[in-house]
Amino acid sequence: MKKYRRKATQWQQKNNEEKQMNKTEFIKIRCTLEEKQRIKAKAESTGRKFSEYCREILLNGEVVTVPKMTDNEKEAIAVLYRTGMFYAQVSNLIRIKDESWVPITKNLSICAKEAFKRFFDPHFRIGDDIYKVLNLPRYDRKV
Numbered sequence: 001m002k003k004y005r006r007k008a009t010q011w012q013q014k015n016n017e018e019k020q021m022n023k024t025e026f027i028k029i030r031c032t033l034e035e036k037q038r039i040k041a042k043a044e045s046t047g048r049k050f051s052e053y054c055r056e057i058l059l060n061g062e063v064v065t066v067p068k069m070t071d072n073e074k075e076a077i078a079v080l081y082r083t084g085m086f087y088a089q090v091s092n093l094i095r096i097k098d099e100s101w102v103p104i105t106k107n108l109s110i111c112a113k114e115a116f117k118r119f120f121d122p123h124f125r126i127g128d129d130i131y132k133v134l135n136l137p138r139y140d141r142k143v
Contacts, residue, residue, distance in 0.1 A: 027058075076119035079126060082134040083111045107133060 031039075043053035046065040056063045069077070086108055093101035111134060117124045131138050 070122065072118050072122045072124075075126065076115040078136065079115035079118070079130065079134060080112060082136055083108050083115065086134070 039054070040050055042063075043050045046053060046063050047068065048056070048063065048065075053063060086104070090101045090104055090108070093104070111130050114126050114130050118126050128138070
């Protein structure tokens with residue numbers, strides 16, 4: 001099945017031109033094989049391409065990186081995301097003046113507290129009851 005390819009709009013063409021525009025010049029430096037491997041290892045540890053890492057170091061003198069999320073942080077964020085979705089439903093209950101929002105909110109606050117514990121402590125394990133309340137599958141790693 002052929003995909004329909006429509007013509008790019010002007011702003012899309014402009015963005016593509018900006019991405020391709022200036023990176024046409026080369027800078028060559030001499031270094032040992034060991035130095036090159038060390039630089040490549042640092043580039044990989046920051047999650048950037050080799051040339052992007054070198055360019056950033058040469059222009060700014062440092063590379064600011066955001067570390068990759070750990071498994072416990074990913075799990076905690078999934079729980080917090082699902083908790084946030086339920087808070088949206090609670091706001092609807094408040095709007096229609098249904099009093100069942102009070103115990104639901106208490107349960108959600110417990111779920112959020114458990115998620116924050118998991119976020120900051122990799123050995124803390126979120127209970128199965130929290131997953132059951134939020135209707136989430138458990139994909140977390142062994143602790």
